[in-house]
Protein backbone atom coordinates (compact mmCIF):
# COMPACT_ATOMS: atom_id res chain seq x y z
CA UNK A 1 0.00 0.00 0.00
CA UNK A 2 1.00 3.64 -0.37
CA UNK A 3 2.10 5.44 2.80
CA UNK A 4 3.74 8.72 3.81
CA UNK A 5 6.71 7.52 5.80
CA UNK A 6 9.36 9.12 7.98
CA UNK A 7 11.93 6.85 6.41
CA UNK A 8 15.15 8.34 7.79
CA UNK A 9 15.99 10.80 10.56
CA UNK A 10 15.89 14.28 8.97
CA UNK A 11 13.46 16.74 7.38
CA UNK A 12 10.55 15.58 5.21
CA UNK A 13 8.68 12.37 4.42
CA UNK A 14 8.81 9.82 1.61
CA UNK A 15 5.76 8.51 -0.28
CA UNK A 16 6.61 4.83 -0.08
CA UNK A 17 5.22 1.38 -0.85
CA UNK A 18 4.83 -0.63 2.40
CA UNK A 19 3.08 -3.81 3.56
CA UNK A 20 -0.62 -3.64 4.43
CA UNK A 21 -0.91 -4.04 8.23
CA UNK A 22 -2.64 -7.16 9.58
CA UNK A 23 -5.03 -7.62 12.50
CA UNK A 24 -2.92 -9.18 15.25
CA UNK A 25 -5.10 -8.81 18.37
CA UNK A 26 -8.73 -10.02 18.66
CA UNK A 27 -9.96 -6.50 19.54
CA UNK A 28 -8.44 -4.85 16.47
CA UNK A 29 -10.10 -3.36 13.42
CA UNK A 30 -8.62 -2.83 9.98
CA UNK A 31 -9.69 0.45 8.42
CA UNK A 32 -9.28 1.71 4.87
CA UNK A 33 -8.24 5.34 5.30
CA UNK A 34 -10.34 7.72 3.18
CA UNK A 35 -9.13 11.15 4.34
CA UNK A 36 -6.50 12.25 6.81
CA UNK A 37 -5.71 15.77 7.99
CA UNK A 38 -2.39 17.35 8.84
CA UNK A 39 -1.87 18.39 12.46
CA UNK A 40 0.79 20.59 14.11
CA UNK A 41 2.39 17.41 15.48
CA UNK A 42 2.87 16.10 11.93
CA UNK A 43 4.54 19.40 11.07
CA UNK A 44 6.98 18.93 13.99
CA UNK A 45 7.80 15.45 12.68
CA UNK A 46 8.12 16.74 9.10
CA UNK A 47 10.55 19.45 10.28
CA UNK A 48 12.36 16.89 12.47
CA UNK A 49 12.64 19.27 15.42
CA UNK A 50 14.21 18.40 18.77
CA UNK A 51 11.02 16.88 20.14
CA UNK A 52 10.59 14.51 17.17
CA UNK A 53 14.25 13.52 17.18
CA UNK A 54 13.80 12.31 20.76
CA UNK A 55 10.37 10.73 20.30
CA UNK A 56 10.06 9.24 16.79
CA UNK A 57 11.67 5.99 15.70
CA UNK A 58 12.24 5.61 11.95
CA UNK A 59 10.95 4.19 9.70
CA UNK A 60 7.40 5.07 10.74
CA UNK A 61 4.19 6.04 8.97
CA UNK A 62 3.07 9.53 10.01
CA UNK A 63 -0.42 10.94 10.64
CA UNK A 64 -3.16 10.50 13.24
CA UNK A 65 -6.31 12.45 12.25
CA UNK A 66 -8.45 10.33 9.92
CA UNK A 67 -11.75 9.04 8.69
CA UNK A 68 -12.06 5.62 7.10
CA UNK A 69 -14.15 2.59 6.25
CA UNK A 70 -13.97 -0.59 8.33
CA UNK A 71 -12.81 -3.48 6.13
CA UNK A 72 -12.11 -6.27 8.65
CA UNK A 73 -12.76 -6.87 12.36
CA UNK A 74 -11.04 -9.13 14.90
CA UNK A 75 -13.09 -11.89 16.64
CA UNK A 76 -13.69 -9.85 19.81
CA UNK A 77 -14.90 -6.68 18.06
CA UNK A 78 -18.53 -6.10 19.07
CA UNK A 79 -19.65 -2.69 17.85
CA UNK A 80 -18.31 -2.40 14.30
CA UNK A 81 -18.64 -4.28 11.03
CA UNK A 82 -17.16 -3.96 7.54
CA UNK A 83 -18.63 -0.97 5.71
CA UNK A 84 -18.98 1.23 8.83
CA UNK A 85 -17.52 4.73 8.46
CA UNK A 86 -15.41 5.76 11.43
CA UNK A 87 -13.36 8.65 12.75
CA UNK A 88 -10.81 7.97 15.43
CA UNK A 89 -9.38 9.06 18.73
CA UNK A 90 -5.63 9.28 18.22
CA UNK A 91 -4.68 8.47 21.81
CA UNK A 92 -4.77 4.73 22.37
CA UNK A 93 -5.41 4.04 26.08
CA UNK A 94 -4.35 0.86 27.90
CA UNK A 95 -7.74 0.39 29.59
CA UNK A 96 -6.28 -0.93 32.86
CA UNK A 97 -4.30 1.87 34.58
CA UNK A 98 -5.76 4.02 37.39
CA UNK A 99 -6.70 6.83 34.99
CA UNK A 100 -8.40 4.50 32.50
CA UNK A 101 -10.35 2.80 35.28
CA UNK A 102 -11.54 6.08 36.79
CA UNK A 103 -12.96 7.75 33.68
CA UNK A 104 -9.82 9.66 32.68
CA UNK A 105 -8.74 7.57 29.73
CA UNK A 106 -7.48 10.70 27.91
CA UNK A 107 -4.56 10.84 30.36
CA UNK A 108 -3.85 7.09 30.39
CA UNK A 109 -0.45 6.37 31.96
CA UNK A 110 0.42 3.99 29.13
CA UNK A 111 -0.94 6.07 26.25
CA UNK A 112 0.25 5.28 22.74
CA UNK A 113 -0.28 7.94 20.09
CA UNK A 114 -0.98 7.03 16.47
CA UNK A 115 1.74 8.26 14.13
CA UNK A 116 3.98 9.07 17.11
CA UNK A 117 4.47 5.86 19.12
CA UNK A 118 3.26 3.50 16.36
CA UNK A 119 2.51 3.59 12.65
CA UNK A 120 0.02 6.28 11.71
CA UNK A 121 -2.75 6.92 9.23
CA UNK A 122 -1.14 8.61 6.20
CA UNK A 123 -1.51 5.21 4.54
CA UNK A 124 -4.17 3.28 2.66
CA UNK A 125 -4.85 0.99 5.65
CA UNK A 126 -4.41 1.15 9.41
CA UNK A 127 -5.12 -1.35 12.19
CA UNK A 128 -6.30 0.04 15.56
CA UNK A 129 -8.13 -1.30 18.62
CA UNK A 130 -11.92 -0.98 18.49
CA UNK A 131 -12.00 1.31 21.56
CA UNK A 132 -10.58 4.34 19.70
CA UNK A 133 -12.97 4.22 16.74
CA UNK A 134 -16.01 6.47 16.62
CA UNK A 135 -18.81 5.35 14.29
CA UNK A 136 -20.00 8.32 12.25
CA UNK A 137 -23.53 9.48 11.90
CA UNK A 138 -24.22 9.17 8.14
CA UNK A 139 -25.20 12.86 7.98
CA UNK A 140 -21.65 13.99 8.85
CA UNK A 141 -19.72 14.58 5.61
CA UNK A 142 -16.69 12.30 5.28
CA UNK A 143 -14.58 15.29 4.19
CA UNK A 144 -15.07 16.79 7.64
CA UNK A 145 -14.69 13.81 9.86
CA UNK A 146 -10.91 13.63 10.16
CA UNK A 147 -11.12 17.11 11.66
CA UNK A 148 -13.33 15.86 14.51
CA UNK A 149 -10.15 15.21 16.47
CA UNK A 150 -8.87 18.84 16.59
CA UNK A 151 -12.49 20.01 16.93
CA UNK A 152 -12.50 17.80 20.02
CA UNK A 153 -9.50 19.68 21.42
CA UNK A 154 -11.45 22.92 21.04
CA UNK A 155 -14.55 21.39 22.65
CA UNK A 156 -12.58 19.91 25.55
CA UNK A 157 -10.95 23.30 26.24
CA UNK A 158 -14.09 25.40 25.87
CA UNK A 159 -16.31 23.08 27.91
CA UNK A 160 -13.85 23.04 30.82
CA UNK A 161 -15.22 26.50 31.71
CA UNK A 162 -18.78 27.81 32.00
CA UNK A 163 -18.92 30.45 29.25
CA UNK A 164 -22.55 31.51 29.61
CA UNK A 165 -22.76 35.28 29.27
CA UNK A 166 -18.99 35.66 29.48
CA UNK A 167 -16.41 37.70 27.56
CA UNK A 168 -13.88 35.25 26.19
CA UNK A 169 -10.40 35.97 24.91
CA UNK A 170 -8.92 33.34 22.57
CA UNK A 171 -5.18 33.74 22.01
CA UNK A 172 -4.14 32.10 18.71
CA UNK A 173 -6.54 31.36 15.85
CA UNK A 174 -4.80 28.40 14.28
CA UNK A 175 -7.23 25.65 13.28
CA UNK A 176 -8.10 24.87 16.91
CA UNK A 177 -8.44 28.49 18.09
CA UNK A 178 -10.49 29.35 15.00
CA UNK A 179 -13.04 26.56 15.52
CA UNK A 180 -13.07 27.40 19.25
CA UNK A 181 -14.74 30.69 18.26
CA UNK A 182 -17.79 28.73 17.06
CA UNK A 183 -17.65 26.36 20.02
CA UNK A 184 -17.48 29.28 22.48
CA UNK A 185 -20.52 30.92 20.89
CA UNK A 186 -22.55 27.71 20.98
CA UNK A 187 -21.54 27.36 24.62
CA UNK A 188 -23.11 30.70 25.48
CA UNK A 189 -20.22 33.20 25.35
CA UNK A 190 -21.54 36.74 25.03
CA UNK A 191 -18.46 38.19 23.34
CA UNK A 192 -15.50 36.46 21.71
CA UNK A 193 -12.25 38.41 21.29
CA UNK A 194 -9.44 36.77 19.32
CA UNK A 195 -5.78 37.68 19.26
CA UNK A 196 -3.78 36.45 16.27
CA UNK A 197 -0.65 37.57 14.43
CA UNK A 198 -1.09 35.93 11.00
CA UNK A 199 -3.14 37.90 8.45
CA UNK A 200 -4.57 34.69 6.90
CA UNK A 201 -5.74 33.44 10.27
CA UNK A 202 -7.11 36.81 11.32
CA UNK A 203 -9.44 36.44 8.32
CA UNK A 204 -10.27 32.87 9.32
CA UNK A 205 -11.24 34.04 12.83
CA UNK A 206 -13.46 36.70 11.24
CA UNK A 207 -15.22 34.06 9.14
CA UNK A 208 -15.72 31.94 12.24
CA UNK A 209 -17.64 34.80 13.83
CA UNK A 210 -15.19 36.43 16.25
CA UNK A 211 -16.63 39.70 17.56
CA UNK A 212 -13.28 41.49 17.84
CA UNK A 213 -9.84 40.56 16.53
CA UNK A 214 -6.64 42.10 17.81
CA UNK A 215 -3.21 41.70 16.23
CA UNK A 216 -0.84 41.98 19.22
CA UNK A 217 2.02 42.93 16.87
CA UNK A 218 0.11 46.09 15.97
CA UNK A 219 -1.77 46.94 19.16
CA UNK A 220 -1.29 46.34 22.88
CA UNK A 221 -3.49 43.30 23.61
CA UNK A 222 -4.12 44.09 27.29
CA UNK A 223 -5.06 47.72 26.59
CA UNK A 224 -7.38 46.71 23.76
CA UNK A 225 -9.15 44.06 25.87
CA UNK A 226 -9.56 46.61 28.69
CA UNK A 227 -11.10 49.09 26.24
CA UNK A 228 -13.57 46.45 25.05
CA UNK A 229 -14.57 45.44 28.58
CA UNK A 230 -15.06 48.79 30.26
CA UNK A 231 -11.65 48.44 31.90
CA UNK A 232 -12.69 45.23 33.63
CA UNK A 233 -10.89 42.50 31.64
CA UNK A 234 -12.05 39.31 29.94
CA UNK A 235 -13.79 36.66 32.06
CA UNK A 236 -12.11 33.71 30.40
CA UNK A 237 -8.86 33.12 28.53
CA UNK A 238 -8.62 30.20 26.09
CA UNK A 239 -4.90 29.90 25.30
CA UNK A 240 -4.48 28.26 21.89
CA UNK A 241 -1.26 29.74 20.51
CA UNK A 242 1.50 28.06 22.50
CA UNK A 243 3.20 31.47 22.63
CA UNK A 244 4.42 32.56 26.12
CA UNK A 245 3.77 36.27 25.41
CA UNK A 246 0.19 35.48 24.40
CA UNK A 247 -0.23 33.43 27.59
CA UNK A 248 1.09 36.16 29.88
CA UNK A 249 -0.77 38.98 28.14
CA UNK A 250 -3.88 36.80 28.23
CA UNK A 251 -3.57 36.39 32.01
CA UNK A 252 -2.94 40.13 32.37
CA UNK A 253 -6.08 40.85 30.31
CA UNK A 254 -8.30 38.76 32.64
CA UNK A 255 -10.67 40.17 35.20
CA UNK A 256 -10.08 39.31 38.87
CA UNK A 257 -11.18 35.74 39.67
CA UNK A 258 -11.27 35.01 35.93
CA UNK A 259 -10.51 31.59 34.48
CA UNK A 260 -7.93 30.37 31.98
CA UNK A 261 -8.05 27.12 29.99
CA UNK A 262 -4.70 26.36 28.44
CA UNK A 263 -4.39 24.00 25.47
CA UNK A 264 -1.31 25.56 23.84
CA UNK A 265 1.96 23.65 24.02
CA UNK A 266 4.93 25.96 24.57
CA UNK A 267 8.41 25.80 23.04
CA UNK A 268 10.20 25.59 26.41
CA UNK A 269 9.45 23.75 29.62
CA UNK A 270 9.26 25.39 32.14
CA UNK A 271 7.41 28.30 30.48
CA UNK A 272 8.12 31.86 31.71
CA UNK A 273 4.81 32.66 33.44
CA UNK A 274 3.53 35.72 35.33
CA UNK A 275 2.48 33.54 38.26
CA UNK A 276 2.19 36.42 40.75
CA UNK A 277 -0.30 38.18 38.48
CA UNK A 278 -2.35 34.98 38.32
CA UNK A 279 -2.13 34.52 42.11
CA UNK A 280 -3.09 38.08 43.03
CA UNK A 281 -5.96 38.04 40.55
CA UNK A 282 -7.12 34.70 41.97
CA UNK A 283 -7.19 33.16 38.48
CA UNK A 284 -8.34 29.55 38.11
CA UNK A 285 -6.22 27.71 35.56
CA UNK A 286 -7.38 24.59 33.72
CA UNK A 287 -4.72 22.66 31.80
CA UNK A 288 -6.14 20.68 28.90
CA UNK A 289 -4.84 17.58 27.20
CA UNK A 290 -6.45 15.78 24.28
CA UNK A 291 -10.14 15.05 24.20
CA UNK A 292 -12.34 13.50 26.88
CA UNK A 293 -12.97 9.92 25.83
CA UNK A 294 -15.63 9.91 24.74
CA UNK A 295 -17.78 12.76 26.06
CA UNK A 296 -16.05 15.22 23.74
CA UNK A 297 -16.74 12.96 20.75
CA UNK A 298 -20.41 12.72 21.65
CA UNK A 299 -20.71 16.53 21.79
CA UNK A 300 -18.77 16.96 18.52
CA UNK A 301 -21.00 14.42 16.75
CA UNK A 302 -24.21 16.02 17.87
CA UNK A 303 -23.08 19.56 17.00
CA UNK A 304 -22.00 18.35 13.55
CA UNK A 305 -25.13 16.28 12.99
CA UNK A 306 -27.37 19.19 13.90
CA UNK A 307 -25.17 21.58 11.86
CA UNK A 308 -24.47 23.88 14.79
CA UNK A 309 -20.78 23.60 13.96
CA UNK A 310 -19.69 24.38 10.41
CA UNK A 311 -16.31 22.92 9.54
CA UNK A 312 -16.49 23.94 5.87
CA UNK A 313 -14.62 27.20 6.49
CA UNK A 314 -12.00 25.52 8.63
CA UNK A 315 -10.92 23.07 5.92
CA UNK A 316 -9.16 25.32 3.45
CA UNK A 317 -7.38 22.73 1.30
CA UNK A 318 -8.16 19.17 0.16
CA UNK A 319 -5.15 17.63 -1.63
CA UNK A 320 -4.38 14.22 -3.11
CA UNK A 321 -2.02 12.16 -0.93
CA UNK A 322 0.73 12.55 -3.55
CA UNK A 323 0.78 16.33 -2.90
CA UNK A 324 1.56 15.96 0.80
CA UNK A 325 4.72 18.07 0.46
CA UNK A 326 2.62 21.04 -0.72
CA UNK A 327 0.32 20.48 2.26
CA UNK A 328 3.20 20.62 4.73
CA UNK A 329 4.69 23.74 3.12
CA UNK A 330 1.26 25.41 3.35
CA UNK A 331 0.82 24.43 7.01
CA UNK A 332 4.28 25.72 7.75
CA UNK A 333 3.48 29.10 6.14
CA UNK A 334 0.34 29.42 8.37
CA UNK A 335 -1.54 30.37 5.18
CA UNK A 336 -4.08 27.62 5.71
CA UNK A 337 -6.72 26.30 8.01
CA UNK A 338 -7.00 22.54 8.15
CA UNK A 339 -5.45 20.63 5.25
CA UNK A 340 -7.02 17.30 4.33
CA UNK A 341 -5.17 14.65 2.32
CA UNK A 342 -7.34 12.34 0.19
CA UNK A 343 -5.89 8.89 0.76
CA UNK A 344 -8.43 6.63 -1.01
CA UNK A 345 -11.87 6.84 -2.59
Ligand code: NAD
Pocket residue numbers: 039040153171172173174175176177195196197198201216240241242243245246262263264265266288289290334
Ligand atom coordinates in the same frame (compact mmCIF):
# COMPACT_ATOMS: atom_id res chain seq x y z
P1 NAD B 1 -1.20 26.43 15.30
O1 NAD B 1 0.25 26.49 15.61
O2 NAD B 1 -1.64 26.14 13.91
O3 NAD B 1 -1.90 27.78 15.76
C1 NAD B 1 -1.36 28.67 16.69
C2 NAD B 1 -1.73 30.07 16.24
O4 NAD B 1 -1.27 30.99 17.22
C3 NAD B 1 -1.11 30.46 14.89
O5 NAD B 1 -2.12 30.83 13.97
C4 NAD B 1 -0.20 31.61 15.26
O6 NAD B 1 -0.12 32.59 14.23
C5 NAD B 1 -0.84 32.15 16.52
N1 NAD B 1 0.08 32.92 17.37
C6 NAD B 1 1.41 32.79 17.52
N2 NAD B 1 1.90 33.71 18.36
C7 NAD B 1 0.85 34.44 18.77
C8 NAD B 1 0.70 35.53 19.66
N3 NAD B 1 1.73 36.07 20.30
N4 NAD B 1 -0.54 36.03 19.86
C9 NAD B 1 -1.61 35.50 19.22
N5 NAD B 1 -1.53 34.46 18.36
C10 NAD B 1 -0.32 33.94 18.15
O7 NAD B 1 -1.79 25.34 16.31
P2 NAD B 1 -3.20 24.58 16.41
O8 NAD B 1 -3.11 23.30 15.67
O9 NAD B 1 -4.35 25.48 16.16
O10 NAD B 1 -3.12 24.22 17.98
C11 NAD B 1 -3.18 25.25 18.93
C12 NAD B 1 -2.23 25.00 20.09
O11 NAD B 1 -2.67 23.86 20.82
C13 NAD B 1 -0.78 24.69 19.68
O12 NAD B 1 0.10 25.23 20.64
C14 NAD B 1 -0.73 23.17 19.74
O13 NAD B 1 0.59 22.69 19.96
C15 NAD B 1 -1.62 22.90 20.94
N6 NAD B 1 -2.26 21.60 21.00
C16 NAD B 1 -2.38 21.05 22.23
C17 NAD B 1 -3.02 19.85 22.41
C18 NAD B 1 -3.16 19.31 23.77
O14 NAD B 1 -3.59 18.16 23.91
N7 NAD B 1 -2.86 20.08 24.81
C19 NAD B 1 -3.55 19.18 21.29
C20 NAD B 1 -3.44 19.77 20.02
C21 NAD B 1 -2.79 20.99 19.89
Ligand code: ZN
Pocket residue numbers: 093094095096097098099100105108109110111
Ligand atom coordinates in the same frame (compact mmCIF):
# COMPACT_ATOMS: atom_id res chain seq x y z
ZN1 ZN C 1 -4.50 3.49 30.86
